[in-house]
Amino acid sequence: MDRGFFHGGGRFPRRLQKERVKNMTMDNQTWAARAAENLRHVRAARPLVHNITNYVVMNFTANVLLAAGASPVMAHAENEVADMVALSKALVLNIGTLDDAWVAAMLRAGKKANERGIPVILDPVGAGATPLRTAATKRLLDEVRVAVVRGNASEILAIAGSAAQTKGVESTDSMAAAAEQGRALARELGVTVAITGEVDYITDGARVVRVANGHSLMTCVTGTGCGATTVIGAFLAVESDPVAAAATALAYYGLAGERAAADAPGPGTFMIRFLDALHTITSADVQQDAAILAG
Numbered sequence: 001m002d003r004g005f006f007h008g009g010g011r012f013p014r015r016l017q018k019e020r021v022k023n024m025t026m027d028n029q030t031w032a033a034r035a036a037e038n039l040r041h042v043r044a045a046r047p048l049v050h051n052i053t054n055y056v057v058m059n060f061t062a063n064v065l066l067a068a069g070a071s072p073v074m075a076h077a078e079n080e081v082a083d084m085v086a087l088s089k090a091l092v093l094n095i096g097t098l099d100d101a102w103v104a105a106m107l108r109a110g111k112k113a114n115e116r117g118i119p120v121i122l123d124p125v126g127a128g129a130t131p132l133r134t135a136a137t138k139r140l141l142d143e144v145r146v147a148v149v150r151g152n153a154s155e156i157l158a159i160a161g162s163a164a165q166t167k168g169v170e171s172t173d174s175m176a177a178a179a180e181q182g183r184a185l186a187r188e189l190g191v192t193v194a195i196t197g198e199v200d201y202i203t204d205g206a207r208v209v210r211v212a213n214g215h216s217l218m219t220c221v222t223g224t225g226c227g228a229t230t231v232i233g234a235f236l237a238v239e240s241d242p243v244a245a246a247a248t249a250l251a252y253y254g255l256a257g258e259r260a261a262a263d264a265p266g267p268g269t270f271m272i273r274f275l276d277a278l279h280t281i282t283s284a285d286v287q288q289d290a291a292i293l294a295g
Contacts, residue, residue, distance in 0.1 A: 031209070031292035035248035036283040038239050043069035047089035047237035051230055052076045052106050054096025054125065057223035060271075064227035067278035068252075070234035076102060081109035089237035091118055092230045093144075095136055096125040103136050110144030119147040119236045123229040127151065128158025141189060147242045149185075150194040150229045153178035160185045175201065183208065192242035194250065196228065202246045209247040212291040213254025220267035221274070228253045251290035256281055258289075 048071045053061055058074050065072040075084040078101060085091050091113040093106045113120050122144075124137040137159055140146070149159070153175050160181040175197040182193040187205030195201045200211040218224045228250060235249035236242060256277035264270035 027294050028290075028292060031247065031294070032251070032287045032290040034244055035251045035290040035292065036287035038235050038245070038248045039069075039252055039281075039286050040283045041238035042234050045089075045238055046071050047234055048073060048087060049090045049092060049230055049233045049237065050075060050081075050085045050088035050109065051092045051094065051233075052081065052102065052109060053092060053094035053123075053226060053230070054098075056096060057094075057226040060223035061227045061230045063275055064278060065230055065234060067275045068231055068234055069279075070231075070237070072230070076105050078105040078108055081105045082112040085109045085113050085118060086116055088113075088118060090233035091120045092123065092233040093120065093140060094123040094125060094226055094229060095127070095133055095140075096123070096226065098132060098136055103139070106140060107143055110140065110146075114145045119233070119242070120144055121148045121150065121229055121233045121236060122146045123226060124149065124151050124155045124159060125226070127155040134158055141191075146189075146191050147236060148192045148194055148232055148246050149189075150196065150232055150246065152225070153195060153197055156182045156185065156193060156195050175199070179203075192246055194232065194246040196225065196250065200247075200250045200254070202243055202250070204243050207243055208295055209243060210293050210295075211247055211250045211254060212293070213251045213258060213289070215254075215257040215261040217261045217264060217267060217270045218254075218257045218274075221271045224257075224274070247292050248290070251292050252281065252286050253278070254291075255286060255289050259285075 051074050062072040110120050126133045127137040128134055156178045178195050179201045182195050183203045183205055186193040186203050192204045202209045231253050232246050232249040236245040239245040259277040260270050260273035264273050
């Protein structure tokens with residue numbers, strides 16, 4: 001699911017170029033230290049992250065959260081979600097397998113999260129591919145105060161009202177086009193937009209941060225994009241700044257992809273080693289290898 005995201009089976013053939021950040025600036029070092037600190041806080045607090053997510057990725061995203069050190073719960077019954085989100089530290093809404101009942105549950109959970117001051121993260125899987133997905137995304141953004149929207153280039157362009165090109169849930173649009181629209185969308189809606197691709201682009205309309213961690217094998221395992229969204233949720237549970245939460249979460253997540261790919265001959269082995277890497281990467285590893293650049 002969510003194949004338009006580089007970390008999640010994205011179309012973007014990512015060639016991580018560490019040489020771009022070989023000579024780490026003080027700004028990069030500051031961001032890397034913040035990523036390390038956020039990972040420590042996630043593992044210490046083990047925040048409960050409530051996911052209303054799609055059938056395809058439920059198991060994988062739950063395991064991603066566990067490997068990262070957080071606590072997952074998957075609950076989508078409309079008569080339960082308000083109670084469940086009240087127990088949680090973050091709410092992740094993912095429209096990958098959508099119907100009217102799920103939209104109603106997402107709205108109810110989102111509004112309760114807003115009442116309780118619990119951050120909401122939206123993954124608009126396939127927005128722009130069908131009218132149902134696009135309308136559901138826009139309704140959620142209209143009725144729920146969302147902290148972070150994480151999508152691929154086509155999804156962000158679709159939300160912004162541009163003529164996005166999608167193939168199912170895959171992205172066929174360029175990051176450059178999406179980055180400009182994403183910044184305007186962030187300003188318009190008052191949200192942080194995280195556009196994932198060859199280099200991830202995070203903005204709140206004023207600040208811009210780029211993340212260059214990841215590996216192309218992440219494009220070969222379904223659910224890794226959705227998993228990244230839920231890791232942003234875990235980081236947002238311990239980090240009050242949505243831009244920092246998204247950037248540091250994506251750096252950690254992408255670094256796990258790099259570590260897993262180092263000795264994985266293919267996607268099957270990679271998927272297992274990716275979960276292992278999420279679990280075994282230390283805060284010191286993140287501080288050393290997170291590739292986060294402002295501007």
